[in-house]
Amino acid sequence: MKAFLLQSMNRMRAFIHREPLDQQFDEEAAAHLDMATEENIRNGMAPTEARRQALVRFGGVQQAREQHRATRGLPFLDVLLQDLRYTLRTLRRDRGFAIVAVLILALGIGANVAVFSVVNTILLRPLPFHDPQQLMWIQGPPHEGGLSGVTYSADAFEAYQRRNHSMQGVTAYFAFYGTSDYKLTGRGEPQPVSGVPVVGNFFQVLGVQPYLGRLWTPDELVAKGRPAVLLSYYFWRREFRGDRSIIGQTIDLNNIPTLVTGVMPRSFDFGSVFAPGASMDIYVPAIPDEIRTWGNTLLLVGRVKPGVPMGQAAAEARMLFPDFYYNNKHPEYGKGYSAWTQPLKEHVSGNLRRSLIVLWCAVGMILLIVCVNLSNLLLARTAARDREFAMRSALGAGRGRLVRQLLTESFVLSAAGAVLGLAFAYGVVAWLAHQGSLALPLLNELRVDPKALGWTVLIAVIAAVLFGLAPGLRFSRVDLQGALKDGGHGSTTGRQHDRMRGALVITEVALACVLLVGAGLLLRSFLKVLDINLGFQPEHAAALKVDYDDGGNAAKRGAILKQMLDKVKAIPGIEAAGITDMLPLDRNRDWNLGAKGVTYSAKDQPGALVQIVTPGYLDAMGMRLKEGRDFSWADGPTNQRVVILDEAAAKRLWPGQDPIGRIAVIGEGEPRVIGIVADVRDTGVEDSDGPEAYLPPTQENPVGAELVVRTTQPPDVLAKSVMATLRALNPGQTATEFRSLDALVDHAVSPRRFFVVLVGAFAGLGLLLACLGIYGVISYSVTRQTQEIGIRMALGSSRARVQLGVIARTMRLAVVGIAAGVAASFFVAQLIASLLFGTKPFDPLTFAAMTALLLLVALLAGYLPALRASRIDPMVALRTN
Amino acid sequence: MGDAKLDLLQGTLDLMVLQTLAAMGPLHGYGIARRIEQVSGEEVLLNQGTIYASLVRLVQRGWIAAEWGTSENNRRARFYSITRDGRRQLAEDTRYWQRLSEVMSRMLALETEGGKR
Numbered sequence: 001m002k003a004f005l006l007q008s009m010n011r012m013r014a015f016i017h018r019e020p021l022d023q024q025f026d027e028e029a030a031a032h033l034d035m036a037t038e039e040n041i042r043n044g045m046a047p048t049e050a051r052r053q054a055l056v057r058f059g060g061v062q063q064a065r066e067q068h069r070a071t072r073g074l075p076f077l078d079v080l081l082q083d084l085r086y087t088l089r090t091l092r093r094d095r096g097f098a099i100v101a102v103l104i105l106a107l108g109i110g111a112n113v114a115v116f117s118v119v120n121t122i123l124l125r126p127l128p129f130h131d132p133q134q135l136m137w138i139q140g141p142p143h144e145g146g147l148s149g150v151t152y153s154a155d156a157f158e159a160y161q162r163r164n165h166s167m168q169g170v171t172a173y174f175a176f177y178g179t180s181d182y183k184l185t186g187r188g189e190p191q192p193v194s195g196v197p198v199v200g201n202f203f204q205v206l207g208v209q210p211y212l213g214r215l216w217t218p219d220e221l222v223a224k225g226r227p228a229v230l231l232s233y234y235f236w237r238r239e240f241r242g243d244r245s246i247i248g249q250t251i252d253l254n255n256i257p258t259l260v261t262g263v264m265p266r267s268f269d270f271g272s273v274f275a276p277g278a279s280m281d282i283y284v285p286a287i288p289d290e291i292r293t294w295g296n297t298l299l300l301v302g303r304v305k306p307g308v309p310m311g312q313a314a315a316e317a318r319m320l321f322p323d324f325y326y327n328n329k330h331p332e333y334g335k336g337y338s339a340w341t342q343p344l345k346e347h348v349s350g351n352l353r354r355s356l357i358v359l360w361c362a363v364g365m366i367l368l369i370v371c372v373n374l375s376n377l378l379l380a381r382t383a384a385r386d387r388e389f390a391m392r393s394a395l396g397a398g399r400g401r402l403v404r405q406l407l408t409e410s411f412v413l414s415a416a417g418a419v420l421g422l423a424f425a426y427g428v429v430a431w432l433a434h435q436g437s438l439a440l441p442l443l444n445e446l447r448v449d450p451k452a453l454g455w456t457v458l459i460a461v462i463a464a465v466l467f468g469l470a471p472g473l474r475f476s477r478v479d480l481q482g483a484l485k486d487g488g489h490g491s492t493t494g495r496q497h498d499r500m501r502g503a504l505v506i507t508e509v510a511l512a513c514v515l516l517v518g519a520g521l522l523l524r525s526f527l528k529v530l531d532i533n534l535g536f537q538p539e540h541a542a543a544l545k546v547d548y549d550d551g552g553n554a555a556k557r558g559a560i561l562k563q564m565l566d567k568v569k570a571i572p573g574i575e576a577a578g579i580t581d582m583l584p585l586d587r588n589r590d591w592n593l594g595a596k597g598v599t600y601s602a603k604d605q606p607g608a609l610v611q612i613v614t615p616g617y618l619d620a621m622g623m624r625l626k627e628g629r630d631f632s633w634a635d636g637p638t639n640q641r642v643v644i645l646d647e648a649a650a651k652r653l654w655p656g657q658d659p660i661g662r663i664a665v666i667g668e669g670e671p672r673v674i675g676i677v678a679d680v681r682d683t684g685v686e687d688s689d690g691p692e693a694y695l696p697p698t699q700e701n702p703v704g705a706e707l708v709v710r711t712t713q714p715p716d717v718l719a720k721s722v723m724a725t726l727r728a729l730n731p732g733q734t735a736t737e738f739r740s741l742d743a744l745v746d747h748a749v750s751p752r753r754f755f756v757v758l759v760g761a762f763a764g765l766g767l768l769l770a771c772l773g774i775y776g777v778i779s780y781s782v783t784r785q786t787q788e789i790g791i792r793m794a795l796g797s798s799r800a801r802v803q804l805g806v807i808a809r810t811m812r813l814a815v816v817g818i819a820a821g822v823a824a825s826f827f828v829a830q831l832i833a834s835l836l837f838g839t840k841p842f843d844p845l846t847f848a849a850m851t852a853l854l855l856l857v858a859l860l861a862g863y864l865p866a867l868r869a870s871r872i873d874p875m876v877a878l879r880t881n
Numbered sequence: 882m883g884d885a886k887l888d889l890l891q892g893t894l895d896l897m898v899l900q901t902l903a904a905m906g907p908l909h910g911y912g913i914a915r916r917i918e919q920v921s922g923e924e925v926l927l928n929q930g931t932i933y934a935s936l937v938r939l940v941q942r943g944w945i946a947a948e949w950g951t952s953e954n955n956r957r958a959r960f961y962s963i964t965r966d967g968r969r970q971l972a973e974d975t976r977y978w979q980r981l982s983e984v985m986s987r988m989l990a991l992e993t994e995g996g997k998r
Binding site for chain 1: 943952954957
């Protein structure tokens with residue numbers, strides 16, 4: 001053992017210190033030969049004969065030196081280094097090939113690493129909380145209503161906290177936060193701030209510690225207690241320039257001095273987990289006593305006790321919630337919630353799983369295509385090198401050694417591709433991580449982590465073996481003598497070789513076909529989604545959060561809003577303006593809605609999403625009034641209460657009857673229906689149209705105000721004059737920016753667009769690679785057949801005929817590949833059926849279009865070599881060969 | 882067997898070198914090679930060059946030591962000598978070879994009596 005260790009160490013040392021050891025051997029050998037010569041001379045030989053005999057007995061100095069090296073050093077590494085040096089030399093000679101190969105590999109590997117990083121972040125990695133597997137998401141059953149249907153009242157939340165036995169802790173956040181709900185004043189211009197109210201134990205239950213300062217104390221968590229706020233890391237850095245002394249100071253939020261108790265860590269991003277695409281600046285305490293009478297407002301997260309299976313905790317929740325009253329003070333409002341639970345991780349990323357897996361497969365297919373393509377390139381190259389290999393073999397290189405040489409080449413290419421690909425992936429991932437508006441969860445956590453590095457190495461090795469294998473296998477079958485004799489022209493190995501390359505190209509075309517069809521189906525779905533009638537026109541419209549102080553007086557509010565709208569409408573370039581409290585696709589609430597005189601059971605009590613909107617809002621949004629009239633300023637606090645419904649609501653309440661003039665029951669009022677508007681996609685672009693109701697701000701209390709303007713010029717141009725007008729009316733108006741309604745829609749469709757763009761890019765890449773593959777094979781076979789073509793032309797074959805022959809060969813390959821690809825696509829299309837929107841998995845248009853595209857590209861790839869073939873000069877072709 | 886020289890079995894050369902050094906004291910490579918040839922009565926097929934692979938292996942295992950010195954006719958040469966570990970190894974290998982050759986002789990004797998040759 002000791003001897004073995006010693007030897008291993010010495011061998012490594014010898015491997016590094018090669019020169020002095022060689023020198024030592026040379027000296028020893030020289031001394032040896034001299035001594036032997038002298039002895040031979042002493043024994044009576046002539047000096048030259050003595051020297052010759054000494055050399056004979058020694059048995060070849062070079063062999064002895066090799067043996068010496070192999071014994072003392074690490075022969076395996078020696079050979080590897082030799083192979084590497086040789087590989088680098090040949091690649092340098094073949095620079096064009098090397099660059100193309102490395103670039104193709106870098107694209108394939110880079111795309112794979114980038115997608116793996118996304119998949120890893122969203123699907124594989126646990127949530128950035130303490131023991132995240134214990135966290136359970138609890139909400140009402142998802143239905144077509146809005147947030148009110150899935151949230152719970154403060155009473156129900158507290159009842160569940162008290163009565164469950166399987167949770168270590170239950171917490172909640174207030175679901176009806178919006179962007180820029182808060183106004184930060186006292187620091188220059190009033191700043192809009194986004195915040196979310198969370199229940200006092202929110203951070204403890206998630207297991208998140210503040211980065212600076214402290215969480216809230218009990219006196220900050222009671223009604224009328226000391227106002228307190230926690231800052232998000234990025235808000236603290238941006239707004240307070242990372243000033244640590246802000247802890248313990250007060251800032252003015254909505255004109256209330258509020259104590260900054262702490263800063264949350266960089267890793268905690270509420271938006272990335274609970275509201276993808278939104279970013280939260282501050283966290284404020286949600287105080288149950290203050291929201292007790294507000295109805296359903298809370299979404300719940302629980303932490304299951306250790307050892308309690310989540311299924312058991314879920315079963316308990318399902319059992320408990322039906323027993324909770326909506327409001328404990330008013331049991332007559334009724335009781336009976338239901339609980340719909342999921343592991344929190346599932347809630348965050350579950351609905352993306354399928355899309356991500358599809359993406360992962362698509363990118364895996366790209367890698368396959370890349371490998372096939374490189375295999376092809378390498379095959380062409382080894383074929384050209386047949387004579388070189390045959391020569392080396394004849395000079396004594398073992399077959400194994402030559403195959404090893406080929407594999408070394410593919411590994412070197414693959415490693416170079418991996419390094420470049422990794423750089424490419426870093427870039428893509430860094431860019432993606434800063435796409436704040438992309439509504440994908442956990443994006444802020446996105447990075448190339450050690451796991452992704454491991455993945456890179458793995459796929460690089462797999463790729464190297466995959467694409468190095470074909471040339472290696474082929475080589476081990478090559479008839480060396482034949483290769484040396486005829487240089488491979490027109491021999492049977494050549495034909496076999498063509499078949500193999502043909503098969504590779506067919507594979508490539510088939511894979512590209514599957515990718516194209518998949519991407520085509522997703523693209524068609526995306527176009528269908530963009531084509532959805534939203535019920536409003538997002539173009540040329542923008543929204544802006546406005547402040548006003550009405551002192552809770554509805555009449556005063558009417559006057560303020562009317563004045564504001566009149567002034568804004570007077571600005572040149574503004575076509576229409578109106579105010580709502582909740583924008584569609586942004587946030588929503590729902591209330592019970594019924595027809596007067598009808599009693600509904602708790603089960604089929606209809607609900608409607610409610611917006612409180614001023615006269616002119618419908619116009620500004622570009623909504624269509626189907627019947628009746630818009631609100632007017634005459635619909636005052638003391639007048640007849642009025643409501644505008646959408647078609648879905650009218651149909652639900654009075655099926656088959658004229659709803660105008662009928663009395664509805666909504667919230668606590670009984671307004672008369674004065675108008676019917678076309679359905680609006682309120683909760684999501686792809687959600688179905690639910691019932692909606694619109695009430696005037698002079699008769700109901702709005703929650704906030706969004707000014708919507710329809711403009712003839714880009715909204716940004718008008719931002720200044722609109723802001724000046726608003727400031728003139730209210731100096732406390734925050735400096736918010738216009739949000740175009742297009743951006744709102746864009747945000748809602750961003751996950752789908754993300755996937756379409758990526759899958760589309762991969763399909764494009766696949767198409768390009770397949771095209772390259774076809775071109776390579778056909779072009780190579782034309783080169784090989786130069787002589788044959790020359791003879792044919794000499795015998796009278798026309799140029800057109802020659803061209804046709806080449807193109808026909810191309811088309812044969814393409815058609816076989818496409819046929820295989822279409823068959824596979826039928827299978828794949830079924831797998832992605834659930835990701836499609838308004839598109840059948842076997843959408844004939846998509847299949848036909850993609851097939852045609854592929855054929856066209858194949859035709860192009862075959863046309864160039866065909867053109868070259870037809871330009872062969874028979875005389876030159878025959879002479880040079 | 883005729884006149885053909887004996888091919889050396891793997892590892893036998895190492896043992897011969899160790900034994901030579903143990904018996905003769907420090908020697909240079911040429912001396913060791915010559916000594917093995919003489920003792921074997923020129924029966925062994927030995928390319929003298931191969932002795933150096935064996936020497937470097939034994940040095941790396943710590944069984945022999947090497948240092949530069951001057952030969953009898955004033956030539957710079959590398960002298961090898963056996964170490965304590967080398968002697969222990971030699972004893973072990975010697976036992977092994979003796980056992981093996983006894984077994985082999987018995988086996989071969991058996992075959993000859995069978996009269997197959």
